[in-house]
Amino acid sequence: MTLLLSSQKSLYAQFVALLQDYLAISKFKVVAMLVLTAWVGLALAPDVGRGITVQLISLLGIGLLSASAAVVNHVVDSEIDSKMARTRHRPVAKGRLSKQHALSFAVVIGVSGFIMLLLWANTLTAILTLFALVGYAFVYTSFLKRATPQNIVIGGLAGAMPPLLGWVSETGQMAAAPWLLVMIIFTWTPPHFWALAIARKSDYERAKIPMLPVTHGIDFSKTCVIAYSVLLALVCVLPYLIAMSGAIYLLASSVLNGIFIYKALKLKFAPEEDTAMDLFRFSIIHLMLLFVVLFIDKWLFI
Numbered sequence: 001m002t003l004l005l006s007s008q009k010s011l012y013a014q015f016v017a018l019l020q021d022y023l024a025i026s027k028f029k030v031v032a033m034l035v036l037t038a039w040v041g042l043a044l045a046p047d048v049g050r051g052i053t054v055q056l057i058s059l060l061g062i063g064l065l066s067a068s069a070a071v072v073n074h075v076v077d078s079e080i081d082s083k084m085a086r087t088r089h090r091p092v093a094k095g096r097l098s099k100q101h102a103l104s105f106a107v108v109i110g111v112s113g114f115i116m117l118l119l120w121a122n123t124l125t126a127i128l129t130l131f132a133l134v135g136y137a138f139v140y141t142s143f144l145k146r147a148t149p150q151n152i153v154i155g156g157l158a159g160a161m162p163p164l165l166g167w168v169s170e171t172g173q174m175a176a177a178p179w180l181l182v183m184i185i186f187t188w189t190p191p192h193f194w195a196l197a198i199a200r201k202s203d204y205e206r207a208k209i210p211m212l213p214v215t216h217g218i219d220f221s222k223t224c225v226i227a228y229s230v231l232l233a234l235v236c237v238l239p240y241l242i243a244m245s246g247a248i249y250l251l252a253s254s255v256l257n258g259i260f261i262y263k264a265l266k267l268k269f270a271p272e273e274d275t276a277m278d279l280f281r282f283s284i285i286h287l288m289l290l291f292v293v294l295f296i297d298k299w300l301f302i
């Protein structure tokens with residue numbers, strides 16, 4: 001009896017460990033944030049009377065294609081990942097999951113997501129989301145990441161697409177307004193990533209990846225972080241200027257961007273041991289709150 005219970009327990013533990021590995025290769029937390037930004041894009045689009053179920057399936061489709069791209073990233077980057085302290089315990093890099101298993105998983109969730117978008121959103125959303133997948137999984141991961149320190153500036157467009165994808169899933173058409181939300185994430189990505197790359201420079205050096213702090217030094221990278229933080233603050237005013245968002249959004253985004261710029265300045269002029277990682281962590285809270293406020297401003301205060 002004890003033997004049966006303990007073997008059931010170990011089976012359960014194995015199942016949980018496997019689930020954790022599949023969630024890890026899907027970059028679950030990043031995908032959750034991407035889906036949040038897609039949801040806000042969807043919520044800010046003109047109301048065309050689609051039901052909540054169809055909207056949720058559209059978001060699920062975007063999430064599944066994003067996760068599929070993340071899995072391909074884990075497969076393509078497994079050799080690089082195994083050289084970096086931050087990533088060497090990842091399931092594919094460590095060999096706990098084979099590349100074949102991971103790729104089959106990517107194909108299953110990718111095809112499912114694409115079909116969901118075709119059937120419950122529209123062809124334009126399905127195609128644009130596929131472009132974003134190719135942009136991240138192949139253009140950024142297989143090529144740009146190893147080729148140029150501007151890798152994440154150009155590659156960042158793929159991760160910035162979800163608000164547009166959410167909007168188009170509602171309307172079936174492109175519009176100028178969601179591009180402003182894309183621009184916000186596009187401008188946010190470099191300081192988000194370079195803060196981490198500054199803290200993890202030796203990792204990227206060891207893996208021979210030409211991230212900005214490796215090729216141009218930490219001091220220049222910190223200047224770029226400040227420049228993009230200021231640009232981000234300016235871009236964040238645009239939704240207010242075109243009356244897409246109101247005063248609540250303007251106030252909250254100004255506070256968030258003020259803190260962002262303060263932390264970027266601190267990183268350059270008065271750094272402490274944890275300042276770069278502190279900015280990286282804050283960038284995630286910043287983007288999450290910014291998009292939550294975009295939603296609140298639209299639905300509670302207009």
Ligand code: HEM
Nearest residue numbers: 029030033034037086152155156159160185189193196284
């Ligand atoms: C090319 C663009 C981007 C690059 C290079 C990048 C890079 C990174 C890296 C290296 C990490 C650390 C992952 C780890 O701890 O193992 C990270 C974490 C994170 N990123 Fe980004 N990122 C990008 C775009 C985005 C976008 C567009 C979003 C969401 C809209 C996002 C949201 C997050 C979140 C939520 C985390 C924390 C994940 C966790 O705690 O597990 N990132 N990013």
Ligand SMILES: CC(C)=CCC/C(C)=C/CC/C(C)=C/COP(=O)(O)OP(=O)(O)O
Nearest residue numbers: 027030065066069070129132133136158159
């Ligand atoms: C369909 C769609 C919207 C696709 C976008 C998918 C996606 C997961 C974008 C996030 C970008 C990201 C986490 C980049 C880090 O990659 P990295 O290889 O530089 O970081 P790592 O070293 O942590 O793997």
